[in-house]
Amino acid sequence: MKKVKVSSIYLILVFVLLYAPIFYLIFFSFNQGGDMNQFTGFTWEHYATLFADQRMIQIVLNTLLLALLSSLVATLVGTFGALGIAARKQKRLRSTFLTLNNVLMVSPDVIIGASFLILFTSLGISLGFGSVLISHIAFSIPIVVLLVLPKVNELDPALLNAAQDLGATRWQTFSRVIVPFITPGIFSGFFMAFTYSLDDFAVTFFVTGNGFATLAVEIYSRARQGISLEINALSAVMFVFALVLVVGYYFIDQYSRTRRQKRKNHQKAGVMIP
Amino acid sequence: MEKPIIELKQITKRYDDGFTALENINMTIEPGKFYSLLGPSGSGKTTILRIIAGFTDASEGEVWFEGKKINALPANQRKVNTVFQNYALFPHMDVFDNVAFGLTLKKMPKKEIRERVVNALKVVQLPGYANREISELSGGQQQRVAIARAIVNEPKVLLLDEPLSALDMKLRKDMQYELRELQQRLKITFIFVTHDQEEALAMSDEIFVMNDGKVLQSGTPVDIYDEPINHFVANFIGESNILPGKMVQDFEVQFVGKSFECADAGMRPNEKVEVVLRPEDLDITTPEQGKLVVKVDTQLFRGDHFEIVAYDDDENEWLIHSTNPVKDGKQIGLTFEPEDIHVMRFGEKETDFDARLEQYEEE
Numbered sequence: 001m002k003k004v005k006v007s008s009i010y011l012i013l014v015f016v017l018l019y020a021p022i023f024y025l026i027f028f029s030f031n032q033g034g035d036m037n038q039f040t041g042f043t044w045e046h047y048a049t050l051f052a053d054q055r056m057i058q059i060v061l062n063t064l065l066l067a068l069l070s071s072l073v074a075t076l077v078g079t080f081g082a083l084g085i086a087a088r089k090q091k092r093l094r095s096t097f098l099t100l101n102n103v104l105m106v107s108p109d110v111i112i113g114a115s116f117l118i119l120f121t122s123l124g125i126s127l128g129f130g131s132v133l134i135s136h137i138a139f140s141i142p143i144v145v146l147l148v149l150p151k152v153n154e155l156d157p158a159l160l161n162a163a164q165d166l167g168a169t170r171w172q173t174f175s176r177v178i179v180p181f182i183t184p185g186i187f188s189g190f191f192m193a194f195t196y197s198l199d200d201f202a203v204t205f206f207v208t209g210n211g212f213a214t215l216a217v218e219i220y221s222r223a224r225q226g227i228s229l230e231i232n233a234l235s236a237v238m239f240v241f242a243l244v245l246v247v248g249y250y251f252i253d254q255y256s257r258t259r260r261q262k263r264k265n266h267q268k269a270g271v272m273i274p
Numbered sequence: 275m276e277k278p279i280i281e282l283k284q285i286t287k288r289y290d291d292g293f294t295a296l297e298n299i300n301m302t303i304e305p306g307k308f309y310s311l312l313g314p315s316g317s318g319k320t321t322i323l324r325i326i327a328g329f330t331d332a333s334e335g336e337v338w339f340e341g342k343k344i345n346a347l348p349a350n351q352r353k354v355n356t357v358f359q360n361y362a363l364f365p366h367m368d369v370f371d372n373v374a375f376g377l378t379l380k381k382m383p384k385k386e387i388r389e390r391v392v393n394a395l396k397v398v399q400l401p402g403y404a405n406r407e408i409s410e411l412s413g414g415q416q417q418r419v420a421i422a423r424a425i426v427n428e429p430k431v432l433l434l435d436e437p438l439s440a441l442d443m444k445l446r447k448d449m450q451y452e453l454r455e456l457q458q459r460l461k462i463t464f465i466f467v468t469h470d471q472e473e474a475l476a477m478s479d480e481i482f483v484m485n486d487g488k489v490l491q492s493g494t495p496v497d498i499y500d501e502p503i504n505h506f507v508a509n510f511i512g513e514s515n516i517l518p519g520k521m522v523q524d525f526e527v528q529f530v531g532k533s534f535e536c537a538d539a540g541m542r543p544n545e546k547v548e549v550v551l552r553p554e555d556l557d558i559t560t561p562e563q564g565k566l567v568v569k570v571d572t573q574l575f576r577g578d579h580f581e582i583v584a585y586d587d588d589e590n591e592w593l594i595h596s597t598n599p600v601k602d603g604k605q606i607g608l609t610f611e612p613e614d615i616h617v618m619r620f621g622e623k624e625t626d627f628d629a630r631l632e633q634y635e636e637e
Contacts (some may be wrong), residue, residue, distance in 0.1 A: 158362035161329050164349040165356045166376035166427065176375075180366045 029232035046233040063215040070136035071193035078144025086152040104142040113206030127209030136197045144189035151185030279305040285335035295321045296487045308464045310474035313484030319467045354431040355424035361416045363408045370404040376427040394426035414445045431463040508550045519549040538617035539634040548618045553595040555614035564607015
């Protein structure tokens with residue numbers, strides 16, 4: 001009994017610590033005072049400025065577009081990469097590829113950012129949306145590979161033989177058996193790449209030019225000039241957005257699960273009659 | 275003899291690391307029959323199946339199908355279908371889509387697919403299971419879906435790779451009857467891989483006994499059981515008493531220090547041989563009337579018979595099947611007919627063995 005209590009207090013403490021800064025930030029986004037020292041009164045003022053700030057809205061859209069494009073391309077490349085690694089017959093070659101992949105995962109963003117900067121300038125590629133997109137795709141690919149590979153390894157080679165045996169060509173085997181089977185891995189790879197791209201500051205900071213900024217870079221440069229509560233308002237909006245996504249995903253998942261369950265029960269009842 | 279549907283000509287399979295999985299395999303498969311490839315694990319039986327299905331290439335030799343060489347034909351164009359050992363059902367599809375897979379690839383009209391899938395599920399006694407998920411099925415049901423998925427394509431030959439090995443004893447027995455019945459109803463050629471000799475004996479028209487990548491003996495279950503070619507086959511198929519002996523002359527063999535009349539001939543005089551006596555061919559009698567006298571050591575009740583282990587004066591072990599129990603430690607006599615003795619030569623090849631059998635049986 002006592003043990004349960006201690007563990008639940010611990011859990012509550014952890015969550016309070018994790019969420020307190022966010023709620024603190026959101027709380028002051030409604031502050032009339034204009035700074036985060038003292039709460040003087042409630043206002044929507046900062047939200048009004050935020051939604052009137054054309055530049056900020058443009059940046060939010062840019063960031064989303066960048067995340068979407070880079071994660072889509074990275075998912076495509078990474079999925080084939082995972083299939084390629086899994087198809088290597090020699091174990092040593094396979095683990096070498098996997099290690100090379102993982103090195104990119106653990107190497108610091110600063111190093112990746114700096115090396116991309118050097119690469120782009122030496123190739124004469126102008127910095128901007130293009131350069132940021134390329135580097136985001138590059139650091140997302142290893143993530144996708146890492147998330148798709150376990151699913152590919154789970155794939156029983158007998159399934160591929162079975163498809164062939166039933167008359168499937170290589171393409172049909174790929175599109176009707178392999179892809180549906182590894183789809184969960186592809187999805188988690190895509191969403192992970194998407195959030196990594198949204199999150200990224202260091203790499204983007206290196207390779208972005210004058211005309212283009214992502215949210216992370218913009219917030220950083222504004223915070224350096226002094227705190228504006230518009231940032232707080234933006235954080236609050238994004239937090240609510242993320243919350244809605246997670247809750248929405250939960251309900252969709254629940255819905256499809258109960259529907260499957262219902263259909264199952266339905267069938268069982270139907271079969272038991274004769 | 276009917277025109278063969280599949281012929282394997284001098285098939286050899288060698289892997290990159292030098293391991294020889296198959297050595298000079300020759301097989302003739304006639305249409306409409308139930309064949310078994312029987313052997314211990316690692317004997318190469320599944321490799322033969324994979325070569326016929328087209329999943330693996332033979333290193334040497336030719337595969338013929340309906341009078342055409344098909345070595346270069348890819349698996350998806352061969353008119354054979356396979357039931358895999360672990361069933362290999364597609365987990366992301368329900369039963370209907372699994373069974374319909376082959377037909378949808380052929381771009382058959384939806385209505386016809388529906389009819390044929392429903393019919394195939396009826397054949398394997400799973401009507402009304404079309405919309406189940408694979409994960410909801412028991413092992414036996416998955417097995418049936420795998421069979422339905424194969425036969426719905428109306429293959430000329432169905433290859434079955436130890437399909438019953440994952441089922442429990444009772445279900446396995448039931449499925450043996452069902453498979454045999456199915457084969458006779460559909461008149462498809464079945465090539466059935468198994469390591470279970472009982473299964474092979476019960477179901478097959480013809481058995482190929484394999485070991486170490488070679489076919490040791492082929493023939494009807496009765497032939498193989500009654501006249502095994504060598505020690506391995508005699509031991510692997512059924513239970514047996516195998517004793518060293520000497521062929522004194524035609525129709526007379528000597529073992530455990532005595533001479534017996536037998537039904538075998540065509541060997542050199544005084545050639546060293548091995549003698550097989552099946553436990554169920556030994557009849558228990560009084561020590562005075564017995565051709566052999568043995569002392570009972572232990573006996574086990576097997577339900578339909580008693581399994582008795584006894585020793586003779588030379589400490590040779592004898593396995594006897596009897597419907598009646600005997601007393602432990604008692605001296606008993608054993609009798610048998612000359613035809614019950616089967617004599618095996620050392621290192622005799624199957625062709626020589628068959629030729630010899632034919633020769634003296636005509637005399």
